Amino acid sequence: MTDLGHIVVHVERDSKAYSAGVRDLDLLVAVEGVRVVASESSTGAPLEFSNALADVLEKVGAEVECTFFSTDSGTSKVVALFVHPILIDGVISSDLAPPGRLTQGLCSPWLADYRECGCYYWAASRPDFVNARLEGAGGASGNSWMQRDRTIRNRPDARPYPNSPTPDLTHFTYQELYLEWQSKLKFVVRGQDSE
Known part of the structure; x- marks a missing residue:
């Protein structure tokens, strides 16, 4: 909705x-x-x-x-x-937009676009597939960057964000990224996230 x-x-x-x-x-x-x-x-x-x-x-x-x-x-x-x-x-017009009103949201485009933007915008410069591990015969498994439970391993061709009006509750939501980004997002060091 x-x-x-x-x-x-x-x-x-x-x-x-x-x-x-x-x-x-x-x-x-x-x-x-x-x-x-x-x-x-x-x-x-x-x-x-x-x-x-x-x-x-x-x-x-x-x-x-x-x-x-x-x-x-x-x-x-x-x-x-x-x-x-x-x-x-x-x-x-200062009645419609007092000083600072038009630019107050410009400091967080990465929060808005980070999750799904894939259009060569700087916020899209993040991995989609992390914790990758070779699984024989050229295959690999790993995690979607926005996946809540990273104990579940997926193939890299799995769509991280299905085209659906219903939110995928296995992934972090926009609201969580805005309000809890520091605890939800993990740093990737040497190919592994911090968990």
């Missing part, structure tokens, strides 16, 4: 969205009927959140229909929300 939308971090209590029932941690699913996330059932949805909302910038001063999904109740709601300008006289 985590790939159904983008998490709403905070809803102002005096806002139209809050009055309509949108709450913190609900998911933004679509804007003007266009999905803001890619999924197996939809094609053409942008993979990057900022690209999903690019067309909305042309509607500054108007309202757009936003579809939210509540993970608590399992219901969806559509709310027409006003599009505020990002730039005022060529400067980013």
Whole structure:
């Protein structure tokens, strides 16, 4: 269910969205009927959140229909929300983004992309297969880098992150990497992790 939308971090209590029932941690699913996330059932949805909302910038001063999904109740709601300008006289609006707001998350791209990025980005420069050991006739066994239980040995061609909307609980989750990276991730020295 985590790939159904983008998490709403905070809803102002005096806002139209809050009055309509949108709450913190609900998911933004679509804007003007266009999905803001890619999924197996939809094609053409942008993979990057900022690209999903690019067309909305042309509607500054108007309202757009936003579809939210509540993970608590399992219901969806559509709310027409006003599009505020990002730039005022060529400067980013301090009402929308106080100093530091736009860059506060830039210090942790490795946490976001470390788990699955394989697109030649620096966060992808980590092993997928560790503790490798030859197993006769040119075969090998080892562990996925994100595997919880490293006593279970796998073949290197096993997919570490299956394409599934359901999280693979045998691997560390994004939440664990953000909150507990120092205890979950292990250093690799001479081909072996620290365990």
